């Protein structure tokens with residue numbers, strides 16, 4: 133579904149990403165991890181076509197990213213960010229409907245029954261009661277659910293998540309991740325997610341790529357990535373790694389001290 137080969141990016145003289153390569157299968161949930169400033173968002177921006185690569189290749193469904201028109205790309209991929217929606221005076225339903233723009237002509241008209249698609253999304257995301265409410269009067273968690281509704285209306289094959297749960301409490305974090313996971317399973321959606329929370333990444337992602345200082349240091353299953361030595365090497369702090377009692381996947385526990393002077 134997605135192939136990234138020898139991808140590099142530099143701004144002026146500074147190398148931000150060097151020779152990154154990986155491929156993601158259709159229906160896979162792929163996580164990108166790494167400390168602040170390691171280049172995760174830059175990588176995602178290049179995959180979404182917002183940022184130009186310095187060298188390398190990105191292919192989606194076998195087709196070079198550069199060969200997609202803007203509208204065609206919007207039907208193939210969608211991006212959900214940290215705070216995707218500003219607090220503006222549009223209703224919830226209007227915002228979800230905006231996700232249909234790649235399917236509309238220049239008059240904003242669409243051939244198929246877009247009303248049925250929108251209503252099914254509002255139902256699925258439990259937004260029916262909020263549909264006429266202005267975005268201004270929603271909490272951050274509710275707004276992020278509307279943002280998810282908008283990208284669902286886009287009906288992409290590839291969903292890019294850029295730290296979508298950063299400003300959410302634990303309840304909303306799980307809610308957003310569960311909704312994405314359910315969508316992934318139903319539609320065989322491919323998900324590429326930049327996540328800061330290693331524990332969430334471990335329980336939701338099939339495979340993880342760890343980036344450090346612009347280089348890919350490890351690619352593998354959560355069991356292969358969530359190792360205390362690797363986390364220490366990359367993040368400079370040594371966590372305790374334990375097994376999740378239900379999911380049987382690695383989880384980390386932080387401990388005081390241990391970042392400086394070791």
Ligand SMILES: Nc1ncnc2c1ncn2[C@@H]1O[C@H](COP(=O)(O)OP(=O)(O)OP(=O)(O)O)[C@@H](O)[C@H]1O
Pocket residue numbers: 143148166167168169170171172173174175
């Ligand atoms: N437009 C730009 N011009 C110059 N340098 C940039 C630009 N955008 C990003 N950078 C630099 O590239 C590096 C990687 O940034 P990026 O935002 O991709 O990291 P990140 O891993 O997503 O970080 P974080 O986890 O803090 O969001 C940083 O050092 C940043 O300062």
